[in-house]
Amino acid sequence: MKAAVRTRYGPPEVVRVAEVGKPAPAGDEVLVRVHATTVNRTDCGVRAAKPFLYRLFLGLRRPRVTVLGTEFAGEVEAVGGGVTSFKAGDRVFGFDGTRFGAHAEYLATPADGLLATIPAGLTYEQAAPGTEGAHYALSGIRAARVRRGQDVLVYGATGAIGSAAVQLLKHLGANVTAVCGPEHVELVKGLGADRVIDHTAEDFTRDRQRYDVVVDAVGKSSFGRCRRLLRPRGIYLSTDLGPLSQNPFLALVTPLFRRRKVVFPIPGRPDRQLAGHLRELISSGAFRPLVDRRYPLDQIVEAYRYVETGRKVGSVVISVQPAPPS
C-alpha cells in the first residue's frame, strides 16, 4: 500500500510517499481503507520532534513511528475476530493519537477507540477532520467546567481547536467572544460567536469585558497577558505549553496561590463514548468541522508546508483515495 513515510525527524521534506506493507487487524482491531485524513499540528510537532521533549516518548535518535496521521475517514475492509461493533463496508471516521498511521491507504485501529460510523450525508473529506480539534476543545471545556451562561473568550478562533471550541461552547450555552483576523470575522460569527474581536485592529488583552474563562487555542498568548481579563476565580486555559513552556507548571501552582488559575488540560483516552458524543454533535449540526485546503496524498509535503505557515483555517485534508468518477 502507499503511505507517507519518514524515518528521521526534520522539516516537511523528510516525508516521502512510498510502498509499505499493508497492516493486518489484530483480534480487537478494525482494518480501515482510508479515504481521507488530515495534516494537523500534532503531525507537524511529532514529525519535527518539536518540542525536543517529544523524543523521550517517540524515539531519542530516530522516530519509532514512521507513518503519521491521527485523523481518518474511510471504509471498514475487515474486522478482527473479537470485534462485533463494526463490520466490513461500514463508513467510519476516527482518531488514533497514540499510534498514528492514518497517512496511508490502510490503517488498523482499535475498535474500542475513537471510532464511529460517519453521520448520514457527510463525505469522507468532511468527516476526517471531525475528531482531533473537537477532542482537544472538549477536553479543555470539561477541565474548566464551563457552564451555561458563563462568559468565555476564545483566542485563535479559526484553528482546528479554536473553531471547534467556539461551536461547542455555544452548544453548551456559554456567551462567546472570539478573537481572529479581519478576513475571518464573518466566518467566526457563522460559527455562533456572540462578539468578534479583530486582533489586528484591537489588542484583545485590553478588552473592557471580564471573562469566566479565557481559552488560548493558538498558543500565542500567556496567563500573564490575559490575567486582567479574568474575573475572580476565572480560568486561563491553553492548548499549548506557552512561550516558555510555563503552562503545565502554572497549572500546578496557580490553584495554590492565586484567585485566578491556569488549567492545562491533559486529554483523556479517546474512547467509544467520546466517538458517539462527537458523532452526535456532528449529526445534530452542533459541530461542523471547518475544512481549509485539500491535497492528494502525493502532495503531503505541500500540505505540511501550508499547515506550518500557522495560517490554516480549521483543518487541512489529505485525499488518500482518488474521488469516484462523477
Ligand SMILES: NC(=O)c1ccc[n+]([C@@H]2O[C@H](COP(=O)([O-])OP(=O)(O)OC[C@H]3O[C@@H](n4cnc5c(N)ncnc54)[C@H](OP(=O)(O)O)[C@@H]3O)[C@@H](O)[C@H]2O)c1
Ligand atoms: N495540546 C495538544 O495536544 C495539541 C494538539 C494539537 C495542537 N496543539 C496546539 O494548539 C494550537 C492550535 O492548533 P490548531 O491546529 O487548532 O490551529 P492553527 O492551525 O495553529 O491556527 C491557525 C489560525 O490561528 C490564527 N493565528 C495564527 N497566528 C496568530 C497570532 N499570532 N495571533 C492570533 N491568531 C493567530 C490564524 O487565524 P486568524 O488569521 O483569524 O487570526 C490561523 O487561521 C497550536 O499552538 C498547536 O501547537 C496542541
